[in-house]
Amino acid sequence: MPDPRPVPAAAADLTRRDHGAVLTVDLAAVAANWREMARRAGAAATGAAVKADAYGLGLVPVGEALARAGCRHFFVAHLGEGERLRAALPDAAIHVLNGLPPGTAPAFIAHRLVPVLGSPAEVEDWAAVSRGDHPAFVQVDTAMNRLGLTAAEAEALAGRPDLVAAAGLSHLLSHLSMAEVSAAPLNRLQWHRFSALRARFPTLSATLANSAGTVLGPDFAFDLVRPGIALYGGDVSDAAPGLARPVVRLEATVLQVHDAPAGAVVGYGATATLARPSRLAVLSLGYADGFNRHAIRPDSGAGVVVRGRFAPFVGRVSMDLSVVDVTDIPGAARGDGAEVIGPSRPLAAYAAALGTIDYEALTSLGRRFRRVYLPD
Numbered sequence: 001m002p003d004p005r006p007v008p009a010a011a012a013d014l015t016r017r018d019h020g021a022v023l024t025v026d027l028a029a030v031a032a033n034w035r036e037m038a039r040r041a042g043a044a045a046t047g048a049a050v051k052a053d054a055y056g057l058g059l060v061p062v063g064e065a066l067a068r069a070g071c072r073h074f075f076v077a078h079l080g081e082g083e084r085l086r087a088a089l090p091d092a093a094i095h096v097l098n099g100l101p102p103g104t105a106p107a108f109i110a111h112r113l114v115p116v117l118g119s120p121a122e123v124e125d126w127a128a129v130s131r132g133d134h135p136a137f138v139q140v141d142t143a144m145n146r147l148g149l150t151a152a153e154a155e156a157l158a159g160r161p162d163l164v165a166a167a168g169l170s171h172l173l174s175h176l177s178m179a180e181v182s183a184a185p186l187n188r189l190q191w192h193r194f195s196a197l198r199a200r201f202p203t204l205s206a207t208l209a210n211s212a213g214t215v216l217g218p219d220f221a222f223d224l225v226r227p228g229i230a231l232y233g234g235d236v237s238d239a240a241p242g243l244a245r246p247v248v249r250l251e252a253t254v255l256q257v258h259d260a261p262a263g264a265v266v267g268y269g270a271t272a273t274l275a276r277p278s279r280l281a282v283l284s285l286g287y288a289d290g291f292n293r294h295a296i297r298p299d300s301g302a303g304v305v306v307r308g309r310f311a312p313f314v315g316r317v318s319m320d321l322s323v324v325d326v327t328d329i330p331g332a333a334r335g336d337g338a339e340v341i342g343p344s345r346p347l348a349a350y351a352a353a354l355g356t357i358d359y360e361a362l363t364s365l366g367r368r369f370r371r372v373y374l375p376d
């Protein structure tokens with residue numbers, strides 16, 4: 001029996017023909033966000049952090065759009081990410097933040113990737129293979145205690161100009177630990193530590209700021225800034241709310257709508273019991289799409305927007321499905337779009353409902369969404 005109701009326009013949309021969710025990435029917004037960072041960076045060069053598949057949004061399409069906008073410096077985390085980006089951007093400077101794993105120097109050289117050397121051992125390894133013919137960044141630690149030479153190690157390196165030359169060092173890099181809190185005293189402390197180290201390497205350029213660091217002011221920009229989250233529409237800094245233009249839209253499809261009586265239970269484990277006669281909409285969206293099963297609870301504020309109204313999740317999220325309450329949304333129907341992230345449901349609200357931050361919400365987005373890229 002064919003469904004007698006008219007088919008909503010959204011259901012006829014071929015982009016949703018397999019009933020999955022559609023992830024739309026606005027490349028024009030990515031480019032606009034990069035230009036805003038470049039404006040704030042003043043005379044410094046503006047790069048882009050595109051690690052982790054450009055924060056989940058697609059390394060190659062995002063990297064290509066940024067290159068068209070004028071970006072020349074790209075930061076990835078891994079050698080493999082660098083190799084993928086090199087294939088798409090033959091002329092870009094591609095820097096690998098996680099440094100130089102043992103034995104990989106020839107691969108770095110073959111793909112013209114620039115390691116961000118993060119320990120004395122990495123500096124020695126790189127110098128031994130590259131012999132001054134290939135550039136590298138060197139990272140110094142100013143508060144993170146993650147990667148980077150200690151102040152004492154940096155001091156020792158500064159005393160060895162032969163090694164600085166053999167390693168082809170071009171930039172001194174450090175990373176801010178809490179720049180999104182603009183008044184944090186640690187920002188200025190890191191700036192002072194970095195400036196002191198920089199004075200010991202007068203031939204090197206310098207780079208300190210991520211997105212939030214770029215917002216801290218022109219003196220944090222040094223020679224090159226490395227924004228990431230701002231490009232992707234995330235929350236950047238308490239000093240600049242709403243700075244970034246939204247980039248991501250995620251829309252799932254309502255597979256069916258049905259009534260259920262008060263007292264009925266919903267989903268695996270029967271964790272939810274309906275307090276009233278309800279109308280439930282079943283969505284093609286589950287934990288395989290990045291919806292953390294533990295985070296989605298009635299009290300977490302998690303939900304979607306259907307026909308302009310908020311619909312909270314009911315019961316546990318399954319692998320491929322979830323259920324929302326549309327009792328108070330007249331006309332909610334099979335084939336409706338359910339906005340998960342978008343104009344009515346900002347990324348920040350989505351991330352908060354998942355109990356996390358924009359960064360993790362983006363990099364956890366499922367791999368099976370149909371992806372649509374709006375042109376830059």
Ligand SMILES: *Cc1c(COP(=O)(O)O)cnc(C)c1O
Nearest residue numbers: 049175210211212226227228229
């Ligand atoms: C991820 C990263 C960035 C970009 O940080 P955002 O906060 O996303 O702007 C810059 N530098 C380093 C070393 C990073 O790891």
